[in-house]
Amino acid sequence: xxxxxxxxxxxxxxxxxxxxxxxxxxxxxxxxxxxxxxxxxxxxxxxxxxxxxxxxxxxxxxxxxxxxxxxxxxxxxxxxxxxxxxxxxxxxxxxxxxxxxxxxxxxxxxxxxxxxxxxxxxxxxxxxxxxxxxxxxxxxxxxxxxxxxxxxxxxxxxxxxxxxxxxxxxxxxxxxxxxxxxxxxxxxxxxxxxxxxxxxxxxxxxxxxxxxxxxxxxxxxxxxxxxxxxxxxxxxxxxxxxxxxxxxxxxxxxxxxxxxxxxxxxxxxxxxxxxxxxxxxxxxxxxxxxxxxxxxxxxxxxxxxxxxxxxxxxxxxxxxxxxxxxxxxxxxxxxxxxxxxxxxxxxxxxxxxxxxxxxxxxxxxxxxxxxxxxxxxxxxxxxxxxxxxxxxxxxxxxxxxxxxxxxxxxxxxxxxxxxxxxxxxxxxxxxxxxxxxxxxxxxxxxxxxxxxxxxxxxxxxxxxxxxxxxxxxxxxxxxxxxxxxxxxxxxxxxxxxxxxxxxxxxxxxxxxxxxxxxxxxxxxxxxxxxxxxxxxxxxxxxxxxxxxxxxxxxxxxxxxxxxxxxxxxxxxxxxxxxxxxxxxxxxxxxxxxxxxxxxxxxxxxxxxxxxxxxxxxxxxxxxxxxxxxxxxxxxxxxxxxxxxxxxxxxxxxxxxxxxxxxxxxxxxxxxxxxxxxxxxxxxxxxxxxxxxxxxxxxxxxxxxxxxxxxxxxxxxxxxxxxxxxxxxxxxxxxxxxxxxxxxxxxxxxxxxxxxxxxxxxxxxxxxxxxxxxxxxxxxxxxxxxxxxxxxxxxxxxxxxxxxxxxxxxxxxxxxxxxxxxxx
Amino acid sequence: xxxxxxxxxxxxxxxxxxxxxxxxxxxxxxxxxxxxxxxxxxxxxxxxxxxxxxxxxxxxxxxxxxxxxxxxxxxxxx
Ligand SMILES: [Mg+2]
Ligand SMILES: [Zn+2]
Ligand SMILES: [Zn+2]
Numbered sequence: 001x002x003x004x005x006x007x008x009x010x011x012x013x014x015x016x017x018x019x020x021x022x023x024x025x026x027x028x029x030x031x032x033x034x035x036x037x038x039x040x041x042x043x044x045x046x047x048x049x050x051x052x053x054x055x056x057x058x059x060x061x062x063x064x065x066x067x068x069x070x071x072x073x074x075x076x077x078x079x080x081x082x083x084x085x086x087x088x089x090x091x092x093x094x095x096x097x098x099x100x101x102x103x104x105x106x107x108x109x110x111x112x113x114x115x116x117x118x119x120x121x122x123x124x125x126x127x128x129x130x131x132x133x134x135x136x137x138x139x140x141x142x143x144x145x146x147x148x149x150x151x152x153x154x155x156x157x158x159x160x161x162x163x164x165x166x167x168x169x170x171x172x173x174x175x176x177x178x179x180x181x182x183x184x185x186x187x188x189x190x191x192x193x194x195x196x197x198x199x200x201x202x203x204x205x206x207x208x209x210x211x212x213x214x215x216x217x218x219x220x221x222x223x224x225x226x227x228x229x230x231x232x233x234x235x236x237x238x239x240x241x242x243x244x245x246x247x248x249x250x251x252x253x254x255x256x257x258x259x260x261x262x263x264x265x266x267x268x269x270x271x272x273x274x275x276x277x278x279x280x281x282x283x284x285x286x287x288x289x290x291x292x293x294x295x296x297x298x299x300x301x302x303x304x305x306x307x308x309x310x311x312x313x314x315x316x317x318x319x320x321x322x323x324x325x326x327x328x329x330x331x332x333x334x335x336x337x338x339x340x341x342x343x344x345x346x347x348x349x350x351x352x353x354x355x356x357x358x359x360x361x362x363x364x365x366x367x368x369x370x371x372x373x374x375x376x377x378x379x380x381x382x383x384x385x386x387x388x389x390x391x392x393x394x395x396x397x398x399x400x401x402x403x404x405x406x407x408x409x410x411x412x413x414x415x416x417x418x419x420x421x422x423x424x425x426x427x428x429x430x431x432x433x434x435x436x437x438x439x440x441x442x443x444x445x446x447x448x449x450x451x452x453x454x455x456x457x458x459x460x461x462x463x464x465x466x467x468x469x470x471x472x473x474x475x476x477x478x479x480x481x482x483x484x485x486x487x488x489x490x491x492x493x494x495x496x497x498x499x500x501x502x503x504x505x506x507x508x509x510x511x512x513x514x515x516x517x518x519x520x521x522x523x524x525x526x527x528x529x530x531x532x533x534x535x536x537x538x539x540x541x542x543x544x545x546x547x548x549x550x551x552x553x554x555x556x557x558x559x560x561x562x563x564x565x566x567x568x569x570x571x572x573x574x575x576x577x578x579x580x581x582x583x584x585x586x587x588x589x590x591x592x593x594x595x596x597x598x599x600x601x602x603x604x605x606x607x608x609x610x611x612x613x614x615x616x617x618x619x620x621x622x623x624x625x626x627x628x629x630x631x632x633x634x635x636x637x638x639x640x641x642x643x644x645x646x647x648x649x650x651x652x653x654x655x656x657x658x659x660x661x662x663x664x665x666x667x668x669x670x671x672x673x674x675x676x677x678x679x680x681x682x683x684x685x686x687x688x689x690x691x692x693x694x695x696x697x698x699x700x701x702x703x704x705x706x707x708x709x710x711x712x713x714x715x716x717x718x719x720x721x722x723x724x725x726x727x728x729x730x731x732x733x734x735x736x737x738x739x740x741x742x743x744x745x746x747x748x749x750x751x752x753x754x755x756x757x758x759x760x761x762x763x764x765x766x767x768x769x770x771x772x773x774x775x776x777x778x779x780x781x782x783x784x785x786x787x788x789x790x791x792x793x794x795x796x797x798x799x800x801x802x803x804x805x806x807x808x809x810x811x812x813x814x815x816x817x818x819x820x821x822x823x
Numbered sequence: 824x825x826x827x828x829x830x831x832x833x834x835x836x837x838x839x840x841x842x843x844x845x846x847x848x849x850x851x852x853x854x855x856x857x858x859x860x861x862x863x864x865x866x867x868x869x870x871x872x873x874x875x876x877x878x879x880x881x882x883x884x885x886x887x888x889x890x891x892x893x894x895x896x897x898x899x900x901x
Binding site for chain 2: 793797809
């Protein structure tokens with residue numbers, strides 16, 4: 001085996017062009033009268049095959065296995081390679097016109113071509129070798145050179161470059177061949193396989209852009225040659241040469257500054273070689289880095305809490321189109337024949353690799369002929385493993401494996417609990433689905449990628465998947481002491497929630513009993529919630545209400561514990577069932593909020609007003625002090641900044657006092673319960689609705705922008721009062737004044753801008769980081785090394801802990817000891 | 824005026840491994856010298872502790888995740 005130590009890219013020499021070529025191109029004609037390609041034309045059959053069924057005249061291969069073959073064109077006059085005009089310019093400037101030495105002594109550059117371009121040495125006035133005085137060389141885009149006033153022809157430039165000694169070139173680190181190769185004398189004609197023509201429905205041939213360009217080049221070159229042969233006047237030759245140079249230049253790059261765009265007959269700009277490679281849709285970014293795949297589907301997603309988190313609902317139309325290859329064996333031939341009968345097979349593949357579409361007509365015939373060496377492409381069915389993905393795929397859990405459930409209608413269905421890892425919602429989000437095509441890929445997906453095996457986040461070590469919203473509200477209310485069920489009611493609740501469980505022989509059941517049915521017997525734990533302590537003994541919920549800290553995504557402690565105790569299938573069932581139980585209970589109890597939920601009694605309203613007025617008055621007195629130069633200046637701040645800081649502080653304290661009052665005095669209702677349980681909302685939201693919105697800010701400061709020394713034209717210049725700088729002194733329930741509404745909207749707009757700017761910036765940063773770290777790997781000794789074996793960390797994460805198997809990144813040593821000692 | 828940079832709170836503990844310790848480390852890692860993280864001879868701490876090229880330095884520093892973490896670097900010329 002040989003190790004590649006370096007690669008060198010270089011320009012082709014005329015010899016290389018000639019050696020590479022199989023055909024000399026002599027005519028611009030493409031096809032003869034009968035429609036056959038003309039020999040010696042740019043569609044010469046020896047350049048490769050693009051028609052199915054034909055054999056290549058050079059290599060004998062058919063479409064697909066003939067790689068295509070180059071031809072060449074002898075140029076009547078040499079032409080500058082536009083992609084290297086800068087290099088040629090540098091060389092011309094540095095080359096003595098008499099002795100052809102590079103006119104820099106005692107210099108050794110490293111870094112190749114870039115170095116030459118960087119070598120912005122002013123062209124020496126005198127040659128250090130032969131002392132000849134030099135003329136000034138100038139370059140005019142796109143491809144003209146002058147020496148003083150005289151135009152330099154490519155032929156004369158080539159002559160000069162030819163005479164530069166190799167030693168001099170080495171000195172300026174010129175690599176990749178001889179400089180005269182930058183001036184073309186033989187022009188390579190690329191194989192037809194890279195510029196295939198397409199036959200339109202009308203039978204007419206439509207040629208590739210490059211072919212059009214090549215025809216022009218060959219035609220003008222031919223005419224130039226003939227004119228030279230008959231001794232035509234100089235200006236005619238010059239015009240023709242100019243045209244050849246133009247066509248060859250735009251063939252390379254049709255976005256040259258200074259040259260008009262080469263256009264198709266229809267007026268569309270032709271694509272040059274550079275355009276094929278460049279930009280988003282170019283070969284690199286469009287084809288090599290971004291590939292399209294078969295066996296995939298994309299549609300809108302919608303929620304279905306009755307599906308398991310491990311499942312995905314696939315519309316029938318999609319399931320019927322996507323296929324999975326299945327090998328026919330003596331063991332499964334009966335089932336395969338049944339599938340054929342039930343129209344569950346789209347294609348069959350015979351041992352001779354012939355692929356036959358199954359239709360109603362040939363079905364019977366195929367069922368008779370099919371044997372154990374055939375293969376069938378069968379439709380997607382329930383239980384198949386597929387990959388499910390939502391862009392942007394920022395982390396590995398943006399692509400997970402799900403089990404198919406074929407369903408009616410047009411959308412992919414998913415359990416709303418799997419939204420967080422995908423960052424999905426149902427406001428029109430679309431997702432992609434991939435049907436895995438090999439046993440290996442399906443086995444790998446089943447072992448590593450299923451949702452149930454990715455519940456714990458590798459980032460923070462807590463569950464990414466759990467109950468949310470109504471599921472939490474429901475469980476919170478269910479596990480309150482007030483919830484009591486007769487045996488019949490309990491059975492009904494379980495049926496509603498589609499939970500199979502044995503009810504103990506008893507007449508009455510509490511909500512806690514009902515929730516306990518979902519817990520494993522071995523579960524023992526205790527944790528604090530907003531209200532009291534949750535105690536679970538031997539899988540029985542003894543006290544406390546189940547909230548987001550127990551079963552929610554990101555925080556659910558019970559989820560983590562169940563996973564460690566019983567494994568991934570058990571948590572999957574636990575999450576599925578607790579979500580359904582919560583919603584089922586909520587459906588009977590009902591949940592509703594109304595304006596009266598944020599009503600405060602007249603007395604409390606008075607206290608609230610009093611608190612707000614008091615803090616506004618405090619702020620105003622600070623302003624008075626400031627205006628009388630009596631303000632206490634904070635360390636490191638100007639008097640004005642001190643005032644601002646103190647005003648913000650005073651107002652924030654007022655709002656927080658109001659928040660406490662609201663928290664204590666609102667009637668216990670569903671809004672409070674939702675905030676308490678962590679389902680949705682917070683006491684701050686409630687305060688903003690019921691009592692006071694508070695200070696609106698821009699960049700963390702009181703609102704200041706607008707007019708000269710004031711925020712709005714209605715306000716006196718220099719007014720510093722809370723009301724004129726973004727303080728909203730009432731709640732959303734009361735309605736905002738026009739000023740207040742304006743402050744609120746300013747703040748809202750800032751949030752919107754901030755969000756879009758931040759996501760773009762952080763997305764790009766993350767992409768760069770991922771790119772830099774992509775080949776790092778944790779070895780078996782827990783060290784992190786890159787692809788070359790360089791050590792990055794000696795112990796992964798410095799603590800050697802796999803977050804996925806931890807409690808929020810920490811080891812629960814107490815639990816581990818108890819488990820190993822046996823309590 | 825000289826300043827003892829080793830006493831600065833942001834400078835972690837640097838120790839030069841003995842020849843035997845170095846061999847043991849490389850054997851434990853199943854790795855070669857050139858795969859170790861680097862530190863230059865010109866590094867202020869290396870100058871102070873007078874480590875030579877090819878010496879391996881054991882750095883014991885504070886860690887957010889584990890409290891204390893050990894890192895090794897090989898001294899390079901330059
Ligand atoms: Mg959305
Ligand atoms: Zn061929
Ligand atoms: Zn000279």
